[in-house]
Amino acid sequence: QVQLVESGGGSVQVGDSTTLTCVASAGPFSQSNMAWFRQAPGKEREFVAYINWHGSFPAYADSVKGRCSISRDNAKNTLYLQMSDLRLDDTAVYYCAVRGIGLYYAPSAYNSWGQGTQVTVSS
Helix, strand or coil, X not given: CCEEEEECCEEEECXXXXXXXXXXXXXXXXXXXXXXXXXXXXXXXXXXXXXXXXCXXXXXXXXXXXXXXXXXXXXXXXXXXXXXXXXXXXXXXEEEEEECCCCCCCHHHEEEECCCEEEEEEC
16 A cells, blocks of 8 residues: 655745645555645645546646646656645645545545645735
C-alpha cells in the first residue's frame, strides 16, 4: 500500500502562490491515480484536484479551477499541487490520496491518505 507524506504548506497571504508536495513510498505510485483534497475547520473534506497514473486528464474543483495545477513526477514518486491567487477560503489542511474504486471526486473512493499539510491564508 502506498504511503504518503505531504509538505509545503504554511502561512501565506491573499494573492500569494504556493506548491504542495506529496511523496509516496512503499507502493506502486506510478500505477496509482491520485488526488488532492482539503478540509477546513468545521467542514467536510472536499475534492480539490485529480490526476491519473499517466499524468493526463487532470480534473479540478470549480472553486480552484484556473488557480491550481496538479502534476506528478513518477520517477520521483511525487505529486504536486501548484496554487496561485490564494484566497482566505483556501485555508485548510490539504491531503493527497490514492484512488481505489469510486468517483474521482469522492473521498470514499480513496484508500490511502497522507497526514495532511496546513495552508493558512491571511489578509
